[in-house]
Amino acid sequence: MMLAKNKTPTWLLERVAQGELDKAEVEQVRAELAAEGRSLEAELSTLRESNREILAEMPREMMAKAIERRATDAASGAPVRTPLRKLVAPLALAGTMALAIVMVRAGHGGHGTVPGVHPPIGPSAEEEIGIKGDSLPSPRLLVYRQRAGQAPGLGTAERLWDGARGARGDLLQLAYDKAPDSLYGVLLSIDGAGRVTQHLPEEGASASAPLTSVREIRLPSAYELDDAPSFERFVLITAPQPFAIGAVLDAAHALANRGAPARTLPLALGPAFHQTSVLLNKSSEGSP
Amino acid sequence: MSFDVESYYERFGPMVLRRCRTLLRNDTQAQDAMQDVFVAILRHQQRLHDQAPAALLLRIATNLCLNRMRSERSRAEDPDGERLMKIASTADAESEGRTLARDLLRRLFHAGDPLAASSQTIAVMHLVDGMTLEQVAREAGMSVSGVRKRLRSVRARLSQLEGGMTT
Numbered sequence: 001m002m003l004a005k006n007k008t009p010t011w012l013l014e015r016v017a018q019g020e021l022d023k024a025e026v027e028q029v030r031a032e033l034a035a036e037g038r039s040l041e042a043e044l045s046t047l048r049e050s051n052r053e054i055l056a057e058m059p060r061e062m063m064a065k066a067i068e069r070r071a072t073d074a075a076s077g078a079p080v081r082t083p084l085r086k087l088v089a090p091l092a093l094a095g096t097m098a099l100a101i102v103m104v105r106a107g108h109g110g111h112g113t114v115p116g117v118h119p120p121i122g123p124s125a126e127e128e129i130g131i132k133g134d135s136l137p138s139p140r141l142l143v144y145r146q147r148a149g150q151a152p153g154l155g156t157a158e159r160l161w162d163g164a165r166g167a168r169g170d171l172l173q174l175a176y177d178k179a180p181d182s183l184y185g186v187l188l189s190i191d192g193a194g195r196v197t198q199h200l201p202e203e204g205a206s207a208s209a210p211l212t213s214v215r216e217i218r219l220p221s222a223y224e225l226d227d228a229p230s231f232e233r234f235v236l237i238t239a240p241q242p243f244a245i246g247a248v249l250d251a252a253h254a255l256a257n258r259g260a261p262a263r264t265l266p267l268a269l270g271p272a273f274h275q276t277s278v279l280l281n282k283s284s285e286g287s288p
Numbered sequence: 289m290s291f292d293v294e295s296y297y298e299r300f301g302p303m304v305l306r307r308c309r310t311l312l313r314n315d316t317q318a319q320d321a322m323q324d325v326f327v328a329i330l331r332h333q334q335r336l337h338d339q340a341p342a343a344l345l346l347r348i349a350t351n352l353c354l355n356r357m358r359s360e361r362s363r364a365e366d367p368d369g370e371r372l373m374k375i376a377s378t379a380d381a382e383s384e385g386r387t388l389a390r391d392l393l394r395r396l397f398h399a400g401d402p403l404a405a406s407s408q409t410i411a412v413m414h415l416v417d418g419m420t421l422e423q424v425a426r427e428a429g430m431s432v433s434g435v436r437k438r439l440r441s442v443r444a445r446l447s448q449l450e451g452g453m454t455t
Binding site: 007008009010011012014015017018020047050051054055058060061063064066067068070071074075266268269270271 | 293294295297298299300301302303305306307310316317319320323324326327330331340341342343346413417418419423427
């Protein structure tokens with residue numbers, strides 16, 4: 001019924017690479033590879049190269065912290081393994097929109113705070129936004145651009161879809177809707193300069209914020225983004241139970257440090273987390 | 289034994305990640321599973337000894353990936369994936385078994401212990417990785433006859449599953 005591959009098992013190659021097989025066993029592996037037209041040295045070289053790539057992407061310090069944190073969470077019963085689909089309530093069909101305000105500031109080296117702006121009228125319920133990760137029910141992350149010179153809160157905001165073009169100087173408004181009951185979240189952004197900014201909850205908080213679908217949530221402050229190149233990606237991370245922000249920020253920083261992959265890849269978090277993101281491609285000129 | 293997580297990850301993390309990627313075919317899930325492997329090691333470090341840690345980690349990774357596949361009900365996208373899913377599913381059949389003998393076997397084989405090679409892990413080593421019975425026996429720390437018995441058991445469950453699927 002089942003036929004094994006006629007190929008030297010990678011499992012054994014890994015053990016050769018770790019120096020765990022004795023000389024006779026190594027020679028046997030070498031002979032089997034040779035019979036397949038392969039070379040042990042070449043296979044080991046490939047593994048070493050793979051090791052380098054993986055450790056460059058996931059450095060030991062970062063991963064050790066993540067593993068130790070996960071072990072602590074597991075010991076304390078924190079939600080590190082529970083599949084989200086088993087716990088979340090169905091989507092609220094008529095959830096209201098909660099808005100955060102983000103501004104793109106020209107000529108500033110970092111993210112600053114500006115007075116809040118009133119949200120515009122939200123889009124229709126059938127509109128969707130890019131969702132990374134699995135297809136579980138989750139809030140939608142919405143991004144609007146307030147046109148310069150126009151008074152906020154007058155329905156003048158433009159919905160920016162995943163992959164839309166933005167520029168420094170843009171005033172952005174972030175929103176989420178369709179949040180299932182009893183959901184907790186962190187909203188952050190990663191930019192093309194490798195920086196991570198936490199929007200929700202406010203910086204300094206150690207735990208995720210409770211989300212709600214029954215009333216509008218506005219962040220008390222707004223932000224101006226700097227002129228970081230290439231892109232700005234907003235990511236909403238949610239889970240059915242409160243979670244510590246530290247691991248999320250670690251994952252965000254790790255992803256941000258990877259450069260271009262941060263445009264699309266999800267944060268390296270467990271299956272208990274759902275991620276929704278909106279990517280804005282940055283242009284050097286201001287928006288039209 | 290106790291171990292330093294950073295050093296252990298640096299030495300074995302890439303190997304474990306490759307194993308998880310091979311079985312899960314999903315990078316995000318593989319990264320997650322890899323962390324779970326090291327968490328299992330952390331939690332059971334008092335039971336560890338320093339002999340052949342790579343074999344142990346590969347075994348744990350296989351156990352955990354099969355558990356994950358079973359709980360996630362991943363879709364099989366190729367013949368190997370289908371094979372893995374079937375093997376993973378035999379653990380469900382096992383858990384549904386009501387005979388005392390089967391329960392006893394499970395206890396004897398320490399099913400659910402991430403450090404022990406489950407029957408499903410042994411089946412993957414032989415049927416998916418392509419190891420010989422002798423190689424599986426050595427990697428699992430068992431006798432060849434023990435491996436044969438386990439494989440017979442898994443094959444029987446697979447047959448039951450396939451029979452159930454067609455009825």
